[in-house]
Amino acid sequence: MDFKKYKTFQVVADTLNLTRAADQLGYSQPTITLQLQSLESELGVTLFNRVGKKTFLTPAGKLVKGYIDQTFSLLDEMEQELRKLDSPHGLLTVAAPEFYCTQYLSLIIHSYITQNPQVKLQLFSCDSNEAMKKVASNEADLAIIAGPCDSPIMDSLPLGKEDLVLVTTQELYLAHDTATLLAQYPFITYKSGSNIQRLVNECLEEYGFVLDHCIECVSDETIKRTVLHHTGIALLGSALVEEELRKGTLAEIHRFPGIIETSMVILKNRLEEKNIHSFAEIVKRIWTEM
Structure with a gap:
């Protein structure tokens, strides 16, 4: 599939004017005409009709235009989603005992959101056992706990004693x-x-x-x-x-x-996720300073 030909068709179909289409695309009018003829030959239909000096889409042209608009819209959406993968975004859920939530995480959350405004943070206040269960079931992306974590599916990152x-x-x-x-x-x-x-x-x-x-x-x-x-x-x-x-x-x-070792626990198979990794780095840095 030659996307250049389809993009040329979309612009011409939007403008219904070869001169304006040539200006937008940076092509010469003969190049546009050749691309449209090639596309019509490939699809086996006539896409445009001319009546005097005016250009109109044929019924086949209108049908193709609808699908092409959808296709390029999906491609744009795909590119946007791919760009999001380069930086933290979306929802991040953290579980921790009430004391950690009020005394530590409130400060950490402020610092994290300032640096990562595209992330929506959700904080669960619960005891350490419940926090680990939430991480294991993917209800929480990570947890701050007091005491040991013996789960083989989790990584435990010590924060202090x-x-x-x-x-x-x-x-x-x-x-x-x-x-x-x-x-x-x-x-x-x-x-x-x-x-x-x-x-x-x-x-x-x-x-x-x-x-x-x-x-x-x-x-x-x-x-x-x-x-x-x-x-x-x-x-x-x-x-x-x-x-x-x-x-x-x-x-x-x-x-x-x-006696008490405070740890951050994360599922081993999720350690490198952008949201989790970026939040974990800020937690490790700020926790040692407090």
């Missing part, structure tokens, strides 16, 4: 010794089977603390707020309680250094 801190309110800490606190007040923690709960259990075992009375919560932010209402004690990431410890509203009972 964080202490786990056993905390309660300053008032409870001053009113009771540690043994009384641990014996009389509930332990506020993550729901059973969650990613971070495994780390919590390991730390409690190391500390020699046996859980008798627990309150399970769906997010670390909920755990912190429950503790702040003088409900009991909790083992939380140091970044989450840093401000409260500094202000004195929470008190540190014990610290387990470097």
Whole structure:
């Protein structure tokens, strides 16, 4: 298929004037006439009729024009879509625990969108286990999680390590010794089977603390707020309680250094996708600066 002949036909059919068509195409009128004659011979139909000085499309010419317009429109669309592949575009979905969403990703998203305005970002707030499930099912393109990722289909890119801190309110800490606190007040923690709960259990075992009375919560932010209402004690990431410890509203009972590893998880077969790769690069750069 000679696209040049069809493009010449389309321009002539649009203008119905060989002089204007020659100006648009940069061809001489004899060249245009030869191309049209060749196309008519190839298709076995007459495409144009002349009545006096006016040129008209024949019924066959109108039919061919309709298909040619559709064809070139599709080709233009294809070229546009191919150009999009050279830069991030479309939808990017990120899943992460609530604390990471509010404290880290809000800044990262602003930086990413400034550099990649063609990308529409969607953020899911959920616990680490749910975030990994969303990545595995392609509901999320990537996730930021706390704790280990053992999935063989995912790549885990470490972002940093964080202490786990056993905390309660300053008032409870001053009113009771540690043994009384641990014996009389509930332990506020993550729901059973969650990613971070495994780390919590390991730390409690190391500390020699046996859980008798627990309150399970769906997010670390909920755990912190429950503790702040003088409900009991909790083992939380140091970044989450840093401000409260500094202000004195929470008190540190014990610290387990470097227990939580924060990671970005991505399906191995999607690592090189433009949206994912570009976002991952910004996350790695900004996370280390914060």
